[in-house]
Amino acid sequence: MALTTIAPTVTKNGASAATYDEILEWLKTKYRAIYGEDVYLEADSLDGQFLGVLALEFTNVGAACVQVYNSFNPKTALSDALTRNVKINGIQRALATYSTVDLLITGTPGTAIRNGVAGDASGNKWILPTLITIPSEGTITVTATAVNAGALLAQVNTVTTIVTPTRGWMSVTNPNSSSMGQDVESDSKLRQRQALSTSISSMSQTEGLRGAILDLENVTRCKTFENDENVADENGLPSHSLCVIVSGGDSQEIAQLIASKKSMGCALYGNTEVTVINSYGDAKTVSFYRPDIKQISYHVNLTSNTSYSADTADIIAESLATYTNSLDIGDKITQNKLIGVTNLYGAEQSQTYEVDSISIIVGGSTVTGDYILPFGCVAFCDASGIAIEVING
Structure with missing residues (x-):
């Protein structure tokens, strides 16, 4: 069926725009109505090529109109539009974070290391704090930050290169593997977190807890597992317990959220224990799982x-x-x-x-x-x- 207009339209089914072929045929019809049916408008003619240029630009305009319409919905919005949309849920896109690693520095007591840099076996560079002074014991443990943002893995004892030699600085190594950062949060991850954010105040305490944790700064992943049975399950969770697995984020903030949102009488299972102070001033140990x-x-x-x-x-x-x-x-x-x-x-x-x-x-x-x-x-x-x-x- 011939189009009556090539303008983008908005109906109860959403926004739509004509295709390139539909627009080109519409332009040819209008052109022939003006100059006659015998005019030649195929792609090898000057007039045909000109109509093709117009059709392409009209197609691009129509696609832009549909994209603008879709940008108001978090399910279809892209990049910056999605970043703006999720603010209505009180959340924001997670920016890229930097991996960190604890380094054991060995050297002559009293040595001052300024703007030190260490390197690992993969060629990645790790920046030490601005000023380090080696104490009388001859060793000190400091946290270094990767030069580049994103997930960088340094296995145990692989950060062993002194990139900025300093007199009195003898060796460097990492007793533990690095804590990995993250790239800028993708659209798909942000959409998932936006959907979960609506559950923070829902009837399900577990889903509400997960949504709140995912909204914490630098948290990249979170999953929850519940065992409602009277015996341990296949994952090793004790009976009537909750396991919250969290990648990234501040341990104290995570523990405070778990303590405030978990069900009463529910045991916690994990490989990390953090002590928090409740509203009554009492110390409470919260367990969660670091992946x-x-x-x-x-x-x-x-x-x-x-x-x-x-x-x-x-x-x-x-x-x-x-x-x-x-x-x-x-x-x-x-x-x-x-x-x-x-x-x-x-x-x-x-x-x-x-x-x-x-x-x-x-x-x-x-x-x-x-x-x-x-x-x-x-x-x-x-x-x-x-x-x-x-x-x-």
Whole structure:
């Protein structure tokens, strides 16, 4: 059916706009009505090309109008529009945070280290506090911050390089692995948190607790598990207990929220204990769970064609690492989704190869098929550790 107008419309079903082909046909109809039916308007004519330019711009305008309409809904809004929308729920998009690591500094007592920098085995740099003075014991533990924002993993005893040599500073190491930061919160994560934020004052105390914790600064993931039975469950939760698993955030703030929102008489289960003071001035121990990190890698086999370029492997590795690091606590890594991520759908490079197989590697061991993260675990993947084997087709 011929269009009566090419202007975007808003109806009870939402906003809609005409397609490029519909607009071009409408313009041709109007043009012929003015200059005659015998006018030639195909793509190889000057007039036809001019109408094509107009149709393309009208299409872009229509798409922009629909996007503006959709930007008022958190479910369809993108980037800045979504950031503005969620403010009505009293939340905001989480900004990128920096990974931190505790460093054991050894040196001559009295040595002053100014603007010190340490490096790890992966080439990442960690900035020490502005001024450190080594005490009489000859050692001091300080917290260093990564130069770059995002999730950077430094395994135990891998931060051992003194990047800024200082007389009297002898060695550096990290007795524990780093606490990973996060990238800027994605639209999908923010939509999920916006939906949960509406549950903060709901009838379900557990959902309300989770929504409130996710709204805390630097909290990147949160899951809750309840055991209503009279015996321990398969995850090891004692009977009638609640386990709150939280990645990121301040421990004191998390513990205060749990203490104020958990059900009366409900036991708490976790690997971290924090003492808080209740409204009556009494000390109370709150337990919650800090997730363990599972190192994930992949071995990818590709068949390439003549258009394949060497940097495509780096793009694939970054795509797989980004996908893996965005997984939630206890998520399932499926072959189906991995193939979709590896194929780089929509990218120009996706036409230059075929994915033959993907192997999931956990802690150095190859997993057959899909892999489910154990209870209380989150995945971390370093793109540089992904092996991509290419066979010329």
